[in-house]
Amino acid sequence: MPSMAPHTPRDSVGVALYRHEAIGAVLQVRLVDDGAARLSVLLAGRDHEPYAGRFALPSGPVEPEETLESAVLRHLAEKVDVAGLTHLEQLGTRSDPGRDPAQRTIGTSYLGLVPTVLEPHLPERAAWFAVDDLPELAFDHDIVVAQAVTRLRAKLSYTNIGFALMPAEFTVAELREVYVAALGHDVKPTNLERVLTRRGQLVPTGEMSAPGTKGGRPARVFRFRDHALVVTDPFAVLRPE
Amino acid sequence: MPSMAPHTPRDSVGVALYRHEAIGAVLQVRLVDDGAARLSVLLAGRDHEPYAGRFALPSGPVEPEETLESAVLRHLAEKVDVAGLTHLEQLGTRSDPGRDPAQRTIGTSYLGLVPTVLEPHLPERAAWFAVDDLPELAFDHDIVVAQAVTRLRAKLSYTNIGFALMPAEFTVAELREVYVAALGHDVKPTNLERVLTRRGQLVPTGEMSAPGTKGGRPARVFRFRDHALVVTDPFAVLRPE
DNA sequence: ACAAAAGTGTTTGCCGTACACCCATGG
DNA sequence: CCATGGGTGTACGGCAAACACTTTTGT
Numbered sequence: 001m002p003s004m005a006p007h008t009p010r011d012s013v014g015v016a017l018y019r020h021e022a023i024g025a026v027l028q029v030r031l032v033d034d035g036a037a038r039l040s041v042l043l044a045g046r047d048h049e050p051y052a053g054r055f056a057l058p059s060g061p062v063e064p065e066e067t068l069e070s071a072v073l074r075h076l077a078e079k080v081d082v083a084g085l086t087h088l089e090q091l092g093t094r095s096d097p098g099r100d101p102a103q104r105t106i107g108t109s110y111l112g113l114v115p116t117v118l119e120p121h122l123p124e125r126a127a128w129f130a131v132d133d134l135p136e137l138a139f140d141h142d143i144v145v146a147q148a149v150t151r152l153r154a155k156l157s158y159t160n161i162g163f164a165l166m167p168a169e170f171t172v173a174e175l176r177e178v179y180v181a182a183l184g185h186d187v188k189p190t191n192l193e194r195v196l197t198r199r200g201q202l203v204p205t206g207e208m209s210a211p212g213t214k215g216g217r218p219a220r221v222f223r224f225r226d227h228a229l230v231v232t233d234p235f236a237v238l239r240p241e
Numbered sequence: 242m243p244s245m246a247p248h249t250p251r252d253s254v255g256v257a258l259y260r261h262e263a264i265g266a267v268l269q270v271r272l273v274d275d276g277a278a279r280l281s282v283l284l285a286g287r288d289h290e291p292y293a294g295r296f297a298l299p300s301g302p303v304e305p306e307e308t309l310e311s312a313v314l315r316h317l318a319e320k321v322d323v324a325g326l327t328h329l330e331q332l333g334t335r336s337d338p339g340r341d342p343a344q345r346t347i348g349t350s351y352l353g354l355v356p357t358v359l360e361p362h363l364p365e366r367a368a369w370f371a372v373d374d375l376p377e378l379a380f381d382h383d384i385v386v387a388q389a390v391t392r393l394r395a396k397l398s399y400t401n402i403g404f405a406l407m408p409a410e411f412t413v414a415e416l417r418e419v420y421v422a423a424l425g426h427d428v429k430p431t432n433l434e435r436v437l438t439r440r441g442q443l444v445p446t447g448e449m450s451a452p453g454t455k456g457g458r459p460a461r462v463f464r465f466r467d468h469a470l471v472v473t474d475p476f477a478v479l480r481p482e
Numbered sequence: 483a484c485a486a487a488a489g490t491g492t493t494t495g496c497c498g499t500a501c502a503c504c505c506a507t508g509g
Numbered sequence: 510c511c512a513t514g515g516g517t518g519t520a521c522g523g524c525a526a527a528c529a530c531t532t533t534t535g536t
Contacts (some may be wrong), residue, residue, distance in 0.1 A: 008305040009250060011259055011344075015302050017250055017258035020347055061256050064249040064345065068336040073324075093334045093349045095309040104305065105259055106347075155404045155477045173515080181478065187479050190516080191499060195478055198497080215508035216514030235476045237398045237436055238420065239427050241524060414488080431489080432526060439524080456535030457487030482499060 019105040022072035023059040023141070025091070026080060026112040027150035029165055029181045030128055037116070037181040038130040039152075041145055042081055043137070045125040046220055050102045053139030055129070057145070059107065072110045081120040087113040087164035087229065091147050094231050099140050109144045111151055113191035132184070158233040159203045163224035170210050171219035175202075199232040201225050260346040263313035264300040264382070266332070266389035267321060267353040269460055270422045271369055278357070278422040279371040280393075282386055283379070285320055286366040291343045292379030296370070298386070300348065303326040314350045322361040328354040328405035328470065332388050340381050346378075352389045352407035357419050373425070396425055398475040400444045404465035412450050412460035416443075442466050 009017045024176040026042040043055040060075035062068060066101055069088065091109040100106065114120065122128075129135065131149050134142065154163040156179065165178050170195045179187045196202035250258045267283040284296040301316035303309060310329065317323055332350040341349065355361065363369075372374065372390050375383065396402040397420065406419050415431045416437075437443035448462040 009252060011250060011260065014427075015260050018303070018531090019252065019256050019260065020259050029327075052289050062255050062259070062336065067338070068334060068347075088389055089331055092331055093309060094301065095349075097308070099305055106303075106309075122417075153477075157279070157476055171515085177362075183479065187480050188481075188499075188501095190501090192479060193516090195498070211507050211514075213508075214513060215506085217357050217506040217516075219515055233476065235399055235474065236395075237474070237525070238424065238433060239286055239526090240429075324513070412488090430530095431528090434489090436525070452487075452534050454535075455486060456533090457485085457531040458489075460488055478498070479497095 005017065018174075019103060019109045020062045020068075021059050021105050022062060022068050022075060022105075023057050023078045023107050023109040023144055024072045025057055025109060026076060026085070026114060026145050027131070027148060027152060028114040028118070029116040029178045030127065032130060037177050038132075039149065039182050039184070040128040041134070041148070042054060042080055042122075043127060043129055045127075046138055050100065055127075055135050056108075056138035057141045058126075063092050068108050069110070072108075072112075073198040076112060079126045081118075082233045084114050084118045084120050085112050086115055086227070087111075089229070091144065091151060094144075096140070096142055098146075107139075109147065111148045112151070113161070115167050116165055117167045135234070156182060158231060158235055160199070160224060160232050161198070162201075162225055163227050165193075165231075166208050166224065169205060169207070169221050169223050171221060173219060175222070201232055227228070245307060260301045260344060262300050262346050262348045263311075264298050264317060264348050265311050265317045265352040265353050266298055266327070266384055266385050267355060268372070268389060268393060269355040269359070270357040270370065270419045273443050278418050279373075279426075280390065280423050280425070281369040281371050282375070282389070283321055283363075284368060284370055286368075288366070288378055291341065293377040296368075296376050298382045299367075309349050311352070313349075313353075314329035317353060320364060320367045321355070323358075325355050325359045327356055328355050328402065328466070330392075330470070332379070332385065335381055337381070342379060344391075350388065352392055354402070355392070356408050357406055358408045362446045372386060396470075397423060399476055401440075401465060401470060401471045401473050403437070403442075404468050407465065410446060410462050410464050412458060413453055413463060416463070419473045423436075427444075432459060442471075442473055449453060
């Protein structure tokens with residue numbers, strides 16, 4: 001058995017014990033000052049050490065009777081209306097002994113998504129930041145945000161995860177704006193509609209949206225067929241037909 | 242602050258502490274009795290409670306100065322030659338309070354891969370089992386194995402992860418046998434070579450393999466261009482050309 | 483000559499992108 | 510009737526699967 005350093009808590013049979021925190025990276029496509037839509041992440045300002053003054057992802061410890069998922073929901077609920085969360089999935093677990101300079105803490109991160117129109121009430125010290133224009137973050141939270149963005153972008157290509165970024169009903173133009181902001185590159189509305197329709201994910205409601213004040217043809221209103229994650233394009237190559 | 246039940250260890254400021262274990266699902270394509278190749282997983286028989294007598298994935302606690310990755314390598318080293326591991330990646334973290342009936346333990350699982358020809362020495366209680374013919378496993382390890390297989394199958398389609406299942410040099414026929422076993426369905430050798438060549442992953446060494454005793458044209462010998470994971474087919478739809 | 487195994491060429495179909503053109507509305 | 514924005518049709522290129530045919534070996 002290894003030497004029992006006094007700063008390493010162990011249980012009655014000598015097994016090492018650790019703090020475990022759940023970390024939430026909540027993303028939303030939001031209109032920024034200049035009217036452009038940007039993929040943004042919810043951050044909270046820290047008022048105590050370590051990293052006092054910096055921004056961090058919402059996070060906190062796991063309680064004895066709960067799972068990691070309920071822990072992350074509980075800590076997110078302090079910063080944002082959790083009822084607005086349309087998707088939540090685990091990203092990964094970070095265990096570098098030095099990731100929290102104050103105390104060894106293992107951390108499991110989650111990706112959360114909020115639809116674009118929602119404007120949840122935020123407490124004083126919480127705010128949204130565009131993911132490509134972040135301040136210096138506490139801990140290893142910059143890496144967690146990067147993982148969240150990478151995961152979202154990948155899943156926009158082969159799942160129906162767009163449902164979690166959109167309100168219940170929308171036009172192709174609105175959908176396109178969200179995809180452009182989330183993916184970070186241009187998207188042709190024609191192709192967007194065709195790809196999602198072919199995959200059976202985009203279904204027309206039959207309704208039409210009213211044209212703007214400057215005219216233009218009224219747009220069809222769509223919704224996503226499913227509101228839970230579905231892999232629509234399993235990219236399984238080498239499979240017999 | 243919640244009530245401090247005596248069975249929940251906490252640190253000096255009242256934060257709950259947990260056992261944390263690393264779990265390794267090591268997969269290899271192996272020849273089974275009837276000469277067929279099967280995707281198999283390394284299991285170890287348990288000799289103590291809980292789940293005494295059942296098989297389980299190699300696992301064990303994290304030590305204070307190490308990461309989860311070094312912990313899983315350390316515990317795997319007791320069952321298999323870790324130098325043979327050609328790939329290791331994190332799968333996920335399981336936190337159900339009841340997943341270990343003896344003691345609350347959070348567990349992070351890893352997928353490890355070993356090339357098909359290697360025959361690592363195993364200790365007494367360890368053995369390989371075909372993944373589609375498993376005994377009842379301890380804890381939630383059946384779910385972990387399923388995650389490992391799903392992850393491997395997905396990555397065979399869009400990454401070069403085949404390198405981790407193969408020896409340094411091989412023929413297309415040998416490569417095909419491994420893909421058939423790992424994917425669980427037939428693969429045409431023509432298409433396999435074409436897909437991997439188009440992606441730049443399969444390169445001929447210039448050597449030829451000797452034909453078998455029953456004749457046949459000698460086969461070209463190939464190797465994988467890279468021996469670290471590369472995403473070869475980012476399946477990024479909706480991207481401008 | 484024949485069997486066995488490997489490699490090549492060709493066909494078919496689908497998917498995703500781009501682009502030009504047509505449609506519906508407000509002013 | 511023109512500007513504005515939405516929708517449709519079509520063409521092109523690429524990729525993957527299937528399959529028939531050819532090549533090279535051992536017996």
